[in-house]
Amino acid sequence: MTRSIRRLAPETASRIAAGEVIERPLSxxxxxxxNALDAGARSIAVQVERSLDHAFQVADDGTGIAxxxxxxxxxxxxxxxxxxxEDLDRLGSLGFRGEALPSIAAxxxxxxxxxxxxxxxASFVLxxxxxxxxxxxxxxxxxxxxxxxxxxxxTPARRKFLHSPAGELRAALRLLECYALAYPEVGFRMTVDGRERLSWPALPVSGLAPEDHGGAPGLHDYRERASALWGARHAAQLLDALGERDGMRIEALLGLPEHARATREGQVFIVNRRWIQSPPLSQALRRAYGNLLPGGRFPASTLWLTVPPARLDVNVHPTKREVRFADESAVFTLVAGACAKSLAHIHPPLTVVRGGAATEPRWADRVQERAGEQPYLRLGSLRPEPPGLASPGGGPAGPGVSSPGAGILAGDRSEPEAAGAGPREPELWQLHRTYILAPVRGGLVIVDQHAAHERILYEDARARLEGARGSAQQLLFPAVIDLSRSQFDLVLELGQWLNQLGWDLAPLGPPSVVIHGVPSDLTRENPGRFLQDLLDEVSESTARESDTDVAEIVARSYACHAAIKAGDPLSQPEMRALIDRLFATSRPHGDPHGRVTYVRLDLDELNKRFGRT
Ligand SMILES: Nc1ncnc2c1ncn2[C@@H]1O[C@H](COP(=O)(O)OP(=O)(O)O)[C@@H](O)[C@H]1O
Ligand SMILES: [Mg+2]
Known part of the structure; x- marks a missing residue:
């Protein structure tokens, strides 16, 4: 075999290199x-003749080139x-590789x-x-x-693989749309064969006054731009989301669940004013919607993320469409959290049967089943049955299993319901001490026990913090615990909130505190440890989150640390109480962080899978 290595002629090499940057006419x-945006243009006009690969031009009013x-x-x-x-760590422009013009020129x-x-x-070069x-x-x-x-x-090879000109034009319109969302202060216009296809005037951007977060536009401007792009009515239905953490900032306009799409086409991600593709951002967004959307539907939302340039790698691919975050999990949490918060008041389209046959669930007409065939949960009662009445020996978590949550989920111990009244409730099953399986009309609901409990406790805590003071469970032997100095200070600072939650604490003097009573439905057996966990969580969250809604932080921290964990065995009555209480909360489908609390498995789906069509 003979081999010979040759240097490519410069034109050949540059055409090959150009192919990486300019994959298609759209690139x-x-x-x-x-380049026009980097040049500070306030007005950009695009004209296309026939198709992008035939001829187009872009005119801007930016700085110009000497x-x-x-x-x-x-x-x-x-x-x-x-x-x-090193300049990449302070990058304020979209371009930096110095490759685009030579690639296109080649x-x-x-x-x-x-x-x-x-x-x-002016001067020109051809x-x-x-x-x-x-x-x-x-x-x-x-x-x-x-x-x-x-x-x-x-490059005839490349010519052969071009998309259809019409598809390329559609992609061009979307490109302009995305950059228009990133730069509301810039006016965009596009004509194709002399016909105007879009015209969005430059907006007097409110946030461009330097005192507003460093001269960047804000949600108000984005909303106005969205209204120019998609019409005022559509824009008015989008929900604001806003969050800040560790020098990062997320702003978003979220589409309602009913406007979700079958693809990610409706999602626009803008990071430091750059339009990018980002699976992690897409996942964070999906996480925030939780049970609001069925599988296979994608929220239509636009996200504007600002991160310190040094924490962002934009040099991942020649087309600069992908980026890498140094703090990916922090970005994920920030985005999922901020979006979930904004969606929190929306109820999921599916609700588990409440109150028996009299009230039909909203999804009832979607389920083909013969009446009376499926047992269903009788939900809607806040009151769990006392442990004694439970059907014994049923599920994997039968009696005799010691349970740290015993009796505690059943916070309220009022009189039992008359035995034998109403339909017999179906057995619940605990799977891997993590999930609860509950048959419902038309299928099965699988509940994450920790997430569900977190939702319950969170709403409880919010209610207590908002005035309905929680009852305390007095300890027989008050416990003296030693805190760190900052934990102690935090107890003093949060005194009122802790009291509302149901804590009965008496500071002895740094660093000791006497615990006389704990919130009445506390599941943790070591109240001192729990108090410390709670304080640490609150202090970490307040340091991290800029919107210091103390009640919110206290409620979340409380819920997170007080909730039963995966791995905790649960008895029948505990599972029943947990599910009853979950579906009595205002937003049963997600925990306070936006994770889903339950998943539904439809009978139709099972039937289909088993070939019972
Ligand atoms: N529309 C424009 N207005 C002003 N300067 C421009 C414009 N387009 C290109 N330039 C100049 O040409 C240079 C090379 O552009 P390009 O090849 O796209 O590389 P990059 O954008 O990565 O710097 C830019 O750095 C900029 O100085
Ligand atoms: Mg460039």
Whole structure:
């Protein structure tokens, strides 16, 4: 075998390299658009002739390029945006690789006409397949016009694989839409063969006053832009979400569950004003919607995320469509949390049967089943049965299993319901001491015991903190515990809140506290340890979250640490109480962090899977 290694001719090498940056006609438009935005344009006009690969031009009113720099701009790795690798840590522009213009120039006929504000006139250069063929003076207002014609004329292989021109144009409209969302202060216009396809005026962006978070636009501006894009009625139905943590900021406009889509097409992610694709952001968003959406539906939402540039790697791919977060899990938590909070007041479209046959569940008409065939849960009673009445020996968690939650889920011990009244309730099953399986009409509900309890305790805690003071369970032997100095200070600071929750505490003097009573439905056997966990969680959360809604933080921390855990065995009455109480909360489908609390398995689905159609 003979081998010979050759250096590629420069034109060949640059055409091959160009293929990475300019994968398709849309990429050329994207790069040129990003250059206009980087140049501080307030008005951008796109004109397409026939199709993107045939001819298009982008005109902006940005800074312009000096006549002497025009040809330098077309050289590979020539950029005005960064000088050293470290500059990437402070990146404020969309471009930085200095590859776009030379790449486009290598595979098209490209003309750039530009004028800086202070220059007397404009100049232009015309490049064909990477070679400058003409240059000279021209007339133009300050700004830049880039014209691209005959894309891929000299790379026949690429030409063969082009998408349909109509599809490419649709993608171009979406591209403009996404950048319009990222830059509400910029006006966009696009015409195709002389016909106007879109026109969005520049908005006087409120947040651009430097005192508002560093001169960036805010939700108000985004909403206004959304209204220009999608119509006022649609925009009015979007929900605001806002959150901040560790120098990161999330703003979002969330689509209602009924506007969810079958693909992720309705999702726009903008990170540091860059339109990107991001599976983690998509997952965080999905997490926030929890049970509000069935599987296979994707929320239509726009997210604007701001992170410190040094915590973001934008140099993952030549097209710059992907980024990497240094703090991915923190980003996830921030996004999922902020969005879940905003969605919290929406009820899921599916509700488990309440109160027996008299009230039909909302999904009843979706379930094909013969009446009376399926047992269903009798929900709607807040009151759990006392342990003694439980059907014994049933599920895997039968009697005799010692249970840390025993009797405690059954917070209220009023009189038992008359035995034998009403339909016999179906058995509940505990799976791997983590999930509770509950038959409902038309299928099965699988409840995450920890998440469900967290939701219950969270709402309980909120109610107590909002005034309905919680009852305390007095300890027979008051416990003296030693706290750290900051925990002790926090007890003093939170005194009122802790009291509302049902704690009966007496500070002895740093660092000791006497616990006389604990919240009445506390499941944890070591109240001192629990108090410390609670204090630590509160202090961590208040340090992390900028909106210091103390009641919210206390409620969440309380719920999180007081809830039964995966691995805790539960008896029948405990499971029953847990489910009853879960579905009596205002938002049974998600825990306070936005994780789902239960999953439904439909009988139709099972039948289908077993071939019983
Ligand atoms: N529309 C424009 N307005 C002003 N300057 C521009 C414009 N387009 C390109 N340039 C200049 O040309 C340079 C090279 O552009 P490009 O090849 O896209 O690389 P990059 O954007 O990564 O710097 C830019 O750094 C910028 O200085
Ligand atoms: Mg660029």
């Amino acid at each position: 050329a438009l994207k790069e040129i658009l990003e 006549a002497g720099d025009l040809e330098l701009a077309l050289e590979r790795h020539a950029t005005s945006k960064i000088a050293t690798l 595979v098209s006929r490209l003309r750039i006409t530009s004028r800086r504000r202070e220059a007397d006139g 490049v064909e397949g990477g070679r400058a063929v003409e240059r000279g003076a021209s007339a133009r207002a300050p700004g830049t016009t880039v014209e691209v014609a005959d894309l891929f004329f000299n």
